[in-house]
Amino acid sequence: MRSNRLLCLFYLFLALCILGGCATPGTGTPSTEKGSTEALPAGTTQPPVPPTDYSEKTFYPAEILESLKIHGRSAVVEKSVTCDWPASGIEFTADCKGDIYFDMTTDEDTYLTVSIDGTRVDDVNYNYDTNKREGNTYYLAVGSHRIKIASDLAEGPHTVQVLKQNMKGNTSVDAIVLSGELKERPDDRELYIEFIGDSITCGYANLGINKTDDAQNAETTEGTATYAYLTAQALGADHSMVSVSGIGLYKGFTEFNMPDIYPYICYRRDQSVKDYQPARKANVVVINLGTNDESRIGTNTTTFKEHVERLIGQVREIYSEDTPIVFCYNSMKRGKIAPNLIQEVIDAKGGANAGLYSLVMTTDVSTISPSTHTHNGAPGNHPNAEQHQKQADTLTAFLKEILK
Numbered sequence: 404m405r406s407n408r409l410l411c412l413f414y415l416f417l418a419l420c421i422l423g424g425c426a427t428p429g430t431g432t433p434s435t436e437k438g439s440t441e442a443l444p445a446g447t448t449q450p451p452v453p454p455t456d457y458s459e460k461t462f463y464p465a466e467i468l469e470s471l472k473i474h475g476r477s478a479v480v481e482k483s484v485t486c487d488w489p490a491s492g493i494e495f496t497a498d499c500k501g502d503i504y505f506d507m508t509t510d511e512d513t514y515l516t517v518s519i520d521g522t523r524v525d526d527v528n529y530n531y532d533t534n535k536r537e538g539n540t541y542y543l544a545v546g547s548h549r550i551k552i553a554s555d556l557a558e559g560p561h562t563v564q565v566l567k568q569n570m571k572g573n574t575s576v577d578a579i580v581l582s583g584e585l586k587e588r589p590d591d592r593e594l595y596i597e598f599i600g601d602s603i604t605c606g607y608a609n610l611g612i613n614k615t616d617d618a619q620n621a622e623t624t625e626g627t628a629t630y631a632y633l634t635a636q637a638l639g640a641d642h643s644m645v646s647v648s649g650i651g652l653y654k655g656f657t658e659f660n661m662p663d664i665y666p667y668i669c670y671r672r673d674q675s676v677k678d679y680q681p682a683r684k685a686n687v688v689v690i691n692l693g694t695n696d697e698s699r700i701g702t703n704t705t706t707f708k709e710h711v712e713r714l715i716g717q718v719r720e721i722y723s724e725d726t727p728i729v730f731c732y733n734s735m736k737r738g739k740i741a742p743n744l745i746q747e748v749i750d751a752k753g754g755a756n757a758g759l760y761s762l763v764m765t766t767d768v769s770t771i772s773p774s775t776h777t778h779n780g781a782p783g784n785h786p787n788a789e790q791h792q793k794q795a796d797t798l799t800a801f802l803k804e805i806l807k
Contacts, residue, residue: 428777429573455498455584457558462579464493471495471575474566475643476679478668483508483575487669489605489626490516492566493576499561499583503553506580507543511572512621515541518564519553527625529610535622536610541565542621547577562589570605570648573672594640594806595683598631599661600691603734604646605629607785628788628807630734630764631689633795634674638802640686650742653703653710654697666721668750687802690714691731691764700740708743711748715759727758727805734764734794735784760805765790765797791792 453505463482464471475491477484486492492515497503514536517525526538543550552565567574598604626632626644635642645665649656664670665678692714700707719726729747732742742761749759786794 427688455580459582464576470588472589476605476668483577485575486567489570490566490632494564494589496562496586499581500558503581504580505552506547506549508547509543509572509574511567513543513567516566516627543765569621584752592641594686596635596640597643597685600646601650603630604691605648605724609788630791630794634798637799651696652692653696653707654699665717665736665756687727688718689729694735696741697738707744708748711745729760731762762801764794
């Protein structure tokens with residue numbers, strides 16, 4: 404009897420194993436536990452990754468915003484995205500090959516700074532005799548044009564960045580034409596800096612040091628050779644530059660001042676609504692203003708200080724109440740009235756304890772190559788390219804210290 408009962412139990416156990424998919428641990432049999440990975444049936448492999456479609460395609464920026472990294476303040480206009488400010492533009496990654504073209508529109512001539520896979524590919528060779536640039540340049544004339552950005556790229560992933568150089572005019576990227584497919588948007592860098600300024604921050608005539616007529620034209624002004632852009636690069640930071648030639652904190656040489664236009668995405672393009680909403684918080688904001696106010700403040704010292712406070716308030720309303728702000732002086736060695744008044748506002752509001760700082764910039768540059776063109780600065784005493792680099796070194800060291 405006992406042997407019959409044992410035999411029955413054996414057959415019952417065997418039946419349960421067959422019907423229930425019983426298995427001992429570690430045998431590779433599929434598990435139903437959450438988070439486990441099912442083993443593929445014997446003799447099979449993972450499904451192949453679909454091959455990249457390398458046919459030519461046209462992408463309209465407004466329709467692919469999730470794949471674009473935007474540099475600087477930008478708006479969507481129909482199918483385009485704008486890049487109106489100095490050193491503003493777009494960046495993306497694509498699995499592609501061959502050539503890449505941009506359709507772009509501008510109402511002022513400009514050059515473009517182009518980087519492929521992290522390497523700048525355009526030249527900034529300025530001929531001081533002809534006041535013209537030479538070498539591999541990307542020039543965009545007034546109107547709508549198709550411009551070749553990259554040539555003969557090997558099959559595979561490539562990251563492309565295109566930035567506008569000139570401070571003047573409204574510019575847009577209307578279409579991207581490439582053979583391949585867009586990939587995920589490039590990552591943001593850990594640090595993000597906004598620069599607010601005048602012609603110094605724009606890079607007024609920083610290349611065309613001998614040229615005094617129309618010194619802020621596309622040939623002579625290079626927004627990505629400024630202290631602002633160079634500082635961002637040195638710190639591995641993303642950047643935005645809100646700068647206008649001749650502008651002041653209170654009264655410069657324009658019909659508006661910086662507090663008037665700061666809340667707009669771009670005052671030149673659309674003044675119907677003050678609608679700038681940044682996609683991310685700035686880690687620090689650098690303000691280089693006051694040079695154009697120096698000779699125009701007169702007895703209006705109280706009004707000037709009110710405008711300094713107004714801009715501080717606007718910056719912190721857009722970002723946060725604890726956003727560090729650095730005011731820079733002495734980029735052109737011009738006057739002490741505005742710097743002293745700005746310093747009074749900084750001190751009255753708590754100075755460094757309130758996240759408000761001031762910095763005297765470096766301007767001492769004795770010569771610049773070529774040797775036949777030795778200069779102390781660009782037209783109107785603006786800093787030249789070498790001086791911009793020295794000021795970037797000064798600002799970079801200062802920001803490293805306060806952002807520890």
